[in-house]
Amino acid sequence: MKLTAQYTGTQLLQMYRQMLLIRVFEEKVAEMYTKGHISGFSHLYIGQEAVAVGVASALAGTDYMITAYREHGQAIAKGCDPKEVMAELFGKATGLCGGKGGSMHLFDLEKRFMGGFAIVAGQMPLAVGLGLCASYREEDTVVACLFGDGAVNEGAFHESLNLASLWNLPVIFICENNLYGMGTAVHRATALTHIAGHACAYGIPGLQTDGMDVLAVHETVSRLARNVRDGQGPVLVEALTYRFRGHSMADPLKYRTPQEEEIWKRRDPIPALAEMMSREGLVRSDALTETRQSVEQEVAAAIAFAEESPVPPEQQLMQDIYVPTQFMDSTGALHHQPMSISVDHAPEPEQALARRGETEGRE
Amino acid sequence: MPELAYRDALNQALREEMTRDGRVFIMGEDVAFYEGSYKVTRGLLSEFGPKRVRDTPIAEEVIAGAAIGAAMGGLRPVAEFMTVNFTLLAMDQIVNHAAKIRYMFGGNISVPVVFRTPQGSGKQLGAQHSQQLESWFCHCPGLIVLAPSTPADAKGLLKTAIRDENPILFLENQNLYGIKGEVPENEHLVPIGQANVAREGNDVTLISYSNAFHLALKAAEELAEESISAEVIDLRTLHPLDMETIRRSAAKTHRVVIVSEAWRTGNLAAEIAMRIVESVFDELDAPIRRVTAKDVPMPYSRDLEALALPQVADVIGAVREMV
Numbered sequence: 001m002k003l004t005a006q007y008t009g010t011q012l013l014q015m016y017r018q019m020l021l022i023r024v025f026e027e028k029v030a031e032m033y034t035k036g037h038i039s040g041f042s043h044l045y046i047g048q049e050a051v052a053v054g055v056a057s058a059l060a061g062t063d064y065m066i067t068a069y070r071e072h073g074q075a076i077a078k079g080c081d082p083k084e085v086m087a088e089l090f091g092k093a094t095g096l097c098g099g100k101g102g103s104m105h106l107f108d109l110e111k112r113f114m115g116g117f118a119i120v121a122g123q124m125p126l127a128v129g130l131g132l133c134a135s136y137r138e139e140d141t142v143v144a145c146l147f148g149d150g151a152v153n154e155g156a157f158h159e160s161l162n163l164a165s166l167w168n169l170p171v172i173f174i175c176e177n178n179l180y181g182m183g184t185a186v187h188r189a190t191a192l193t194h195i196a197g198h199a200c201a202y203g204i205p206g207l208q209t210d211g212m213d214v215l216a217v218h219e220t221v222s223r224l225a226r227n228v229r230d231g232q233g234p235v236l237v238e239a240l241t242y243r244f245r246g247h248s249m250a251d252p253l254k255y256r257t258p259q260e261e262e263i264w265k266r267r268d269p270i271p272a273l274a275e276m277m278s279r280e281g282l283v284r285s286d287a288l289t290e291t292r293q294s295v296e297q298e299v300a301a302a303i304a305f306a307e308e309s310p311v312p313p314e315q316q317l318m319q320d321i322y323v324p325t326q327f328m329d330s331t332g333a334l335h336h337q338p339m340s341i342s343v344d345h346a347p348e349p350e351q352a353l354a355r356r357g358e359t360e361g362r363e
Numbered sequence: 364m365p366e367l368a369y370r371d372a373l374n375q376a377l378r379e380e381m382t383r384d385g386r387v388f389i390m391g392e393d394v395a396f397y398e399g400s401y402k403v404t405r406g407l408l409s410e411f412g413p414k415r416v417r418d419t420p421i422a423e424e425v426i427a428g429a430a431i432g433a434a435m436g437g438l439r440p441v442a443e444f445m446t447v448n449f450t451l452l453a454m455d456q457i458v459n460h461a462a463k464i465r466y467m468f469g470g471n472i473s474v475p476v477v478f479r480t481p482q483g484s485g486k487q488l489g490a491q492h493s494q495q496l497e498s499w500f501c502h503c504p505g506l507i508v509l510a511p512s513t514p515a516d517a518k519g520l521l522k523t524a525i526r527d528e529n530p531i532l533f534l535e536n537q538n539l540y541g542i543k544g545e546v547p548e549n550e551h552l553v554p555i556g557q558a559n560v561a562r563e564g565n566d567v568t569l570i571s572y573s574n575a576f577h578l579a580l581k582a583a584e585e586l587a588e589e590s591i592s593a594e595v596i597d598l599r600t601l602h603p604l605d606m607e608t609i610r611r612s613a614a615k616t617h618r619v620v621i622v623s624e625a626w627r628t629g630n631l632a633a634e635i636a637m638r639i640v641e642s643v644f645d646e647l648d649a650p651i652r653r654v655t656a657k658d659v660p661m662p663y664s665r666d667l668e669a670l671a672l673p674q675v676a677d678v679i680g681a682v683r684e685m686v
Contacts, residue, residue: 064436097469107468114435115468119459125425126460129432129440136388136414136438156455159425166420320470321504323528 002280003215009282013291015057015214016277019049019270021295022073025082028299029072029089033249037307038089041118042103045073047244050269051176052077054217054239055144058225062139064112064130066123067146069104070176070243071116074146079111086302092309099312100320120181121147121154124173128160131169131234140229143171144221150181152190152198161202164234171234172224176211182247183255199236211241212267242267364547370540372514373403373479376521377441379549381411384439387525390417391426391443391479400445401481401540423449427456427478431530434476435464439525444480447496447534453478454499461530462505473528477521482510483537483574484624484661485672493661493668495573495625500532501602501634507555508602510534512576514544516599519553527555534601536574558605560612564594567682568612570635571622572598575673578654579622582678591686601631606638613639617648618685622678627655649685654678 026044056077065078088095104118117123127145134141164171175195199206209220224235242264246253277283381387395408395418408416419426430442444450484493500508511517524531571579576597583593613619621632636651654673
């Protein structure tokens with residue numbers, strides 16, 4: 001089928017640019033990690049770009065995305081500013097979460113990117129709750145819930161699919177099956193390796209899509225999003241994909257063969273889309289070069305922004321644990337919660353002495 | 364002021380808050396058609412309908428998680444766990460998600476969810492249905508832990524909790540659902556973070572909460588007959604603690620006994636005692652005492668169960684040794 005029938009050159013180039021942006025961003029993350037600018041865990045998305053971009057391009061801006069901890073690329077695909085993502089990885093005050101989240105906990109309410117979560121399958125019950133909001137308010141919002149193949153063996157996966165189906169909630173569950181839960185191959189961890197097939201246990205549709213083909217993902221999710229918006233209930237999508245790097249920066253990758261890696265790398269979604277576009281004459285010959293240049297500039301700007309940004313100030317440490325609350329009662333009077341969330345710590349000695357002065361004298 | 368049972372005070376709070384705010388809804392096991400295993404949600408399904416009073420499968424992790432997700436999306440869920448024992452299946456959602464979401468996302472979102480659940484021992488329900496886990500929750504920054512002991516506080520604290528922007532563990536007690544007390548009608552809000560000096564005294568301070576508060580109160584009444592004047596503090600909010608009230612009382616009576624039905628090791632009492640020592644040590648005339656449950660999985664047999672739990676006589680005995 002000709003691409004010209006379905007997509008404009010601009011649309012395709014945009015998807016290409018997004019995938020390339022994620023790729024270059026992640027390559028730089030690896031470099032910055034090695035140089036010591038980024039610490040902690042860092043799970044790179046290299047190889048899986050077609051999934052995030054295919055999904056995000058099929059969603060409306062008001063749709064939610066919620067995901068696990070390999071989420072730098074997904075955040076960028078959902079519209080988060082690469083500068084703020086990079087600054088978060090650097091642990092800077094200008095990061096998406098002010099440096100409090102880090103690699104695994106990106107979040108952007110405005111972009112409806114509802115977070116990266118680092119407990120396998122932990123985000124799935126939350127996705128059900130977001131779907132419940134849409135259903136409760138009778139909005140046509142869709143929730144895209146991404147997770148890895150490892151999540152399928154968690155109870156939360158099963159509880160979430162069951163409840164979403166039972167309540168007919170607008171959630172698209174998207175499993176990025178990259179064949180390994182950390183170092184354990186799917187067939188060594190999951191009895192039914194055909195993950196889409198798990199859908200039948202919950203009475204919902206289950207589909208596989210080619211996670212190395214951004215257009216396949218885009219088309220699958222676009223179609224399902226229409227159904228879900230129409231009130232047809234949740235679906236399970238299995239995107240077959242592969243991460244080109246290790247589970248995290250610390251992974252020596254001893255559990256895969258070079259042959260296997262080579263087979264998947266030949267299916268790299270980024271050059272694949274470039275070839276398709278060129279073959280069908282949908283992009284000018286120099287457009288791809290220009291795109292790469294602009295992407296490299298954007299990532300360089302993100303690094304510069306992260307490097308130049310200040311670290312979070314000390315007073316941020318104990319901020320944002322609780323919301324200091326005030327509320328109005330029926331008489332219109334404003335009440336303050338006296339806790340004000342200064343979770344009590346031992347007072348300074350002077351304060352203790354002062355307080356003692358206030359109390360009655362001892363008998 | 365009308366007298367209500369603790370369960371009916373909770374019911375009234377739910378009804379009033381659901382009437383006031385269309386975003387408030389209830390979800391949990393058997394909360395709708397069955398009307399709650401302790402009948403706290405009686406009549407709510409017929410009044411508010413199945414959209415706002417939702418039965419769930421027996422699946423605690425998704426009950427907790429869906430409530431958290433709904434709160435992130437702007438609703439005000441009140442999720443019920445049938446007993447505290449089942450919250451253990453939802454601990455990942457409560458501790459790793461509800462408690463941390465606001466902080467790790469840089470304060471860019473709040474999680475206004477209330478988890479209601481009864482604790483309690485002493486009804487011969489055996490080891491897996493007789494425990495108090497408040498210190499588990501109090502250990503986690505990001506959670507607020509409430510444990511009302513009277514019908515009035517049950518209503519007032521639940522209403523405040525539903526209006527609060529933070530994730531809240533609202534610990535009821537299976538032994539208290541039937542107790543009666545005066546409950547203010549309509550708008551009655553008890554502030555979070557404020558303990559109640561339920562009885563004034565001069566010789567010793569009894570700090571307690573939930574069902575154990577009634578042990579402390581009973582002990583204070585009996586001690587009064589021996590001319591020992593006990594002040595009784597009902598904490599109401601277990602986290603964060605109202606240390607102002609605790610310190611003031613400790614500095615006034617110079618003797619403190621903490622009464623709790625939870626296990627001794629890692630009991631919240633230890634935290635309270637340490638904070639008193641850190642701040643008003645010089646005011647104390649005797650070592651702080653704890654009266655707690657024994658460190659044992661709860662036995663079924665009535666006599667053994669009674670031995671495992673703190674009794675009024677234990678509180679009185681601890682006080683007599685100090686004064």
